[in-house]
Each structure stands twice: as C-alpha cells, then as structure tokens.
Amino acid sequence: MIKAKIGFIVYGVHKDGLKDPMGRxxxxxxxxxxxxxxxxxxxxxxxxxxxxxASKKEARECLNRFKKMEDVDAIVLFSxxxxxxxxxxxxxxxxxxxxxxxxxxTHPGSQGWRPVGGLVMHGALKEIGLAHRFVxxxxxxxxxxxxxxxxxxxxxILRTSGCRIDELRAIGGGAKSAWWNQLKADILGCPITTADxxxxxxxxxxxxxxxxxxxxxxxxxxxxxxxxxTTFQPRAQYGPFYGQKLAAYKELxxxxxxxxxxxACLKVVQPE
Numbered sequence: 714m715i716k717a718k719i720g721f722i723v724y725g726v727h728k729d730g731l732k733d734p735m736g737r738x739x740x741x742x743x744x745x746x747x748x749x750x751x752x753x754x755x756x757x758x759x760x761x762x763x764x765x766x767a768s769k770k771e772a773r774e775c776l777n778r779f780k781k782m783e784d785v786d787a788i789v790l791f792s793x794x795x796x797x798x799x800x801x802x803x804x805x806x807x808x809x810x811x812x813x814x815x816x817x818x819t820h821p822g823s824q825g826w827r828p829v830g831g832l833v834m835h836g837a838l839k840e841i842g843l844a845h846r847f848v849x850x851x852x853x854x855x856x857x858x859x860x861x862x863x864x865x866x867x868x869x870i871l872r873t874s875g876c877r878i879d880e881l882r883a884i885g886g887g888a889k890s891a892w893w894n895q896l897k898a899d900i901l902g903c904p905i906t907t908a909d910x911x912x913x914x915x916x917x918x919x920x921x922x923x924x925x926x927x928x929x930x931x932x933x934x935x936x937x938x939x940x941x942x943t944t945f946q947p948r949a950q951y952g953p954f955y956g957q958k959l960a961a962y963k964e965l966x967x968x969x970x971x972x973x974x975x976x977a978c979l980k981v982v983q984p985e
Contacts, residue, residue, distance in 0.1 A: 725793030740793035787814030798837035
C-alpha cells in the first residue's frame with residue numbers, strides 16, 4: 714500500500730507545561746497523542762516535530778526541516794493553543810513554494826484557546842492567499858479525519874481512512890478512449906464509468922442556466938440529464954504489475970529531482 718508521509722507539528726504560545734486557571738495544561742498532550750493515532754490508523758505516515766512552535770525562529774527551523782525532506786508530501790499544523798499569526802506566516806509562505814500541502818487542524822473542545830488558534834491562523838493564511846485546508850473536527854469522527862487524509866493524497870489512502878469509493882467517473886477528451894479508461898481502471902483498482910456527454914463543464918454550465926431559468930434544482934436536472942454509458946471493470950491480474958511500476962516511478966522521481974537540483978548548481982565553463 715502506498716502511504717503519504719506528513720510532518721505533524723503542534724503550535725501554540727501556551728506551551729512547556731503552562732497551565733490554565735483550572736490547573737490543567739493548556740496543550741492537551743493526550744489529545745495530541747490521539748490525533749496522531751487517528752492519522753496513523755487512517756494510513757498516513759507521520760514525521761513528528763518534537764518542539765511546539767510559537768516564535769518566528771521556531772517556525773523557520775521547523776518548516777525549513779520539512780521543506781528539505783523530499784519524501785514528505787504535506788504538513789499538518791495541529792492547534793495546541795493560540796499563536797501570533799505573524800510568527801508563522803513568513804515561514805509558511807516560504808514552505809508553500811515546495812508545492813507540498815498545508816493542513817490546519819483544530820480540535821473542538823472546552824479549551825477556548827485551541828479553536829482561537831486555528832481560526833486566527835486560518836484567517837491569516839486566507840488573507841495572504843496561501844493555499845491550505847482548514848479542518849475543524851474531531852479525531853473520533855472518520856469524516857473529519859478523512860478531510861485531512863484526502864488532502865494529503867491518493868485513493869488507496871482514502872480507502873484506509875474509511876471513505877468508500879465504489880466507482881469513478883471519466884470526463885473530458887480521454888473519456889472517449891476505451892483503452893485509456895480500461896488502463897485507468899486497472900491502475901486504480903476501481904471501476905471507471907463514462908457518461909453520454911463527456912464535456913462535463915459544458916453540461917454543468919447548461920444545467921446552471923436551466924436551473925436559473927426554470928427554478929428546477931440542479932440536483933433534479935443532474936438526475937434527468939446525466940446518463941452513464943460504459944463501465945470498465947479493473948482486471949485483478951494487472952494490479953500488482955502497475956503497483957510495482959508506480960513504486961519504481963516514485964523512486965525515480967525523487968532521484969531525478971535531486972539530480973536536477975544538483976545539476977543546476979554546476980557552473981558552465983566555456984572552452985577557450
């Protein structure tokens with residue numbers, strides 16, 4: 714099974730055992746442990762950052778570390794408590810240049826600084842236009858955990874997180890090719906179904922126009938207008954073959970990425 718590897722980072726200024734007026738630590742260590750366990754059980758591989766980040770220096774050191782890790786697909790920023798957004802945004806903006814995913818996870822509960830910490834960061838990242846996924850949800854709710862997992866990657870991981878995927882729909886020009894549809898079904902291990910209208914964007918625009926004119930709901934128009942044609946079933950004998958090819962591709966990708974990065978640093982010497 715292919716797994717996504719993510720960096721797990723806790724942030725908040727009320728750290729190092731600082732306690733609230735009730736005598737409980739602001740950052741709930743047990744909750745952090747349960748959150749990590751939920752992600753592990755959902756099929757993600759975690760790389761933990763041991764320091765709870767709050768300052769600009771801590772944020773830079775943490776995110777520079779994950780920025781350099783070629784095999785990390787995304788980071789999850791878990792809201793321990795509130796933090797000055799300005800202390801994290803610069804390092805996050807720099808990290809986003811890698812193209813890796815950023816997830817902000819805030820767990821509901823009675824500790825008021827925790828949701829504040831998540832909402833403050835969410836608002837700050839939206840304001841500067843930094844792509845991310847904000848999840849306000851519990852480690853006990855599979856749907857909430859799946860929102861994190863889905864952002865961090867592929868169909869196999871979605872299945873292990875509890876999302877049932879029975880079928881995929883093919884649209885666009887490639888949907889007209891039976892050969893391509895069968896290939897995709899074999900690789901993904903999931904049935905691929907085509908529709909009689911493969912230009913889904915145009916059909917959707919027509920539905921919206923019709924809904925605006927007739928007041929018929931888009932849901933009802935979809936029921937009437939969308940008609941499936943052919944379903945391509947995955948052929949089990951090809952699954953292991955394509956799985957090996959994908960593993961080799963991922964290994965080759967990271968090798969070539971490092972090679973081209975090194976090659977770019979070479980100086981060209983012109984012959985005299």
